[in-house]
Amino acid sequence: MSVGNGSHRAGNRNGKRKPQRYSAFGLFKRGLSRSDWPRVWQERPLKSTYDVVIVGGGVHGLATAYYLAANHGITNVAVLDKGYLGGGGSGRNTAILRSNYLTPEGVRFYDRSLHLYENLADELNFNVMFSQRGHMTLAHNDNSLRTLRWRAEVNKLQGVDSEVIDPDEIKKLVPYLDTSTDTRYPILGALYHPPGGIIRHDAVVWGYARAADAHGVHLHQNTEVTDIETAGGRVTGVRTNRGEVSTPVVVNCTAGWSTLISDMAGVDMPVTTSPLQAAVTEPVKPFLGTVVVSGTLHVYVSQTDRGELVFGASVDPFTSYSMRGSLEFAEGLAGHVLELMPPVSKMRLLRQWAGLCDMTPDYSPIMGPTHVDGFHVDVGWGTYGFKAGPVSGEAMADTVANGRPPEIIAPFGIDRFTTGQLVGEKGAAAVGH
Template identity: 60%
Template sequence: MPLGLLKYAWKSPESMPRFFPDETPLKKHYDAVIIGGGGHGMACAYYLAKEHGLTNVAVLEKGYIGGGNTGRNTTIVRSNYLTSEGVAFYDESLKLFEDLSDEFDLNIFYSTRGHYTLAHSDSALHTMRWRAEVNKFHGIDSEVVDAAHVKKHVPYMDTNCGGHLPVMGALYHAPGSVARHDAVAWGYARGAQSYGVEIHQKTAVTDIRTVGDRVTGVQTDRGFIETPRVISMVAGSTPTVAAMVGLKTPIEIFPLQACVTEPVKPFMDTIVVSGSLHVYVSQSSRGELVMGASVDPAQLHSTRSTLDFVEGLTDQMVDLFPFTSRLKIMRQWAGMSDLTPDFAPIMGKTPIKGFYLDGGWGTWGFKATPVSGKTMAHTVATDETHHLIQPFSLDRFERFNLVGEKGAASVGH
């Protein structure tokens, strides 16, 4: 590839092939319409075309590809969940992630780091043991380690936390990784397009038309499209899209904020999460510390950032890594996370025939990108719910059959 680039040194930059082809006008009819051009939407389109031969598909995106929560998360991939349903699902995702660079012929910078979830109390350590046992039962590399192990592998950490909340141990998950989040969406998008899927950016869906209990089409700001299948993959806008077909959901929107510091030399090759301190941190390949915390305290449909967040986060971060007090914050941002009461997603069929929901991704959506695309594509193409997502149906709340994944959420909410 680098040699291949040379020939463009003597040509105009316009002659380089575009990553995505030019936009085409909307067609009148598609076999399926995916709302939301993030990682999940693109992955679903890709697997619909590749594995199920459904290529007359349009992905409609209000903004630009990967501009929503796909580009706003802290890029962590792991599968050390608490429930059997969660572990099976996220582990499949992690396996898919490992092969994506080859599959796309695009480097997604997938980097296996090792993931430490720190325990600062007896009860936290208890939950870690529980998680480790569930994980091991399902064949996942996950174990409880003591403070000395943490100290050895994360040498810059003050495991005494300034005497405030000493680290008692940690759940160590060796396959825990980070990846370039935009590249995941771009790779899936380019792959889907190569099979003939159309991606329409800057195209907002304003209504979904139904006849009886069946979807017949979507109204967009560029005209009406007939389609028998609509898949909503819009994270923070899920309540708005669900309302278009008259569905109420248990999804509440809370902003989730994150920030990065100025770049420094590599000093930490692991991912560190502390539930008690409400922080998680990893060092990016550019040297920046990527940091996040819990969701904001109250519901809000907005991506505004606050100083309160940075103050609260850095206060805790300095306890854990005292030298970070000398670093400057470079950027901060927020995404609208769609939380569910049981911290598990809502996926699959709905009471409206032809309307499929993929939402409730709260703070755990990025790591599920490949598997959610794959299982939703299966569900849409065969109209049979994929076995991995059966526990995540919308009607589980009617049956009071919740999944109970809160103990494995990265930081306390």
């Protein structure tokens, strides 16, 4: 259902509030004066009606709200989250960005997101701390190496910087990796993707939230959706723990909880939810200059700007809503990391956690409208949803405003599971990063 019209745009210009800008001296002065800082976003009353309600206050929901306002002039929008903004998958991921996927559809999609991330700090006037340090996927056998060469050629055809490098080049980029031939899993080569890197996930969430709020979008924390009202095959409103809200459009951006929300609207989705665990070490002097991923060992590692090593693996082999870590995961992860980089054996593990991943059969997202008029989904992200935050928000905003999905997300519609036109990304997303 399209909601983009002139009346929304007119109200938008009158109600827009620009984010506060400070010079370097201004920041220093405020820090010394201990004066109260303005809130990043406002607390507003929950209205009885909105043009668009977005369920889920993570990067996907906030980006959708921001681009609805910034690109289409639609500001009578509410973002509802049952907890706090960024408290779900957006706050539990390892914030790795890349676009070196396997299918042409996936490469184009994630490359657009990467370009949006590159300019996000300037657009939002908020430092999102994007470090384009490169992304390296290791191959330990001939089959993996063939897959990496396949991905490299697909990437190059889409204009993405990606190439297969040999062990000598790998050693130059990451001296601490064991590239000898007498290891259990010798490194035969790697897919090197220079534009990839890491970013601060909380900064991305806060930047989008502040920018959306400045356009007049209402951000409601601790507001749980308990039901979605429909009549005659179309959305009419939502029920929350704070009251009922009338709306013709609902966008589901709830990641691991997506099937629960879609069920409320009567929309079945081929999505399962599984935990994905990660861990972080004590901070040390920076030594890891790129992101390292091993699909064979099911592990990836990067170093933050604070010096911590962030580790992760593949999703747990069961469906669950649990977000607790396990000793089995920590032991297995540590063993695989030490096989790659023996010198880190003396580093201490500080903490571990888990997030919820919404997995689809073909490892690609489900985006766009559904058979219920006005109910849109932006779900099925598995282990790589944070990479797609900006482009998903841009595309979903376009879908809502114009009443049809743009070409960049057309392959990801829910109807592909009945037509058989799947977008198989498992070869590039089995480890998740």
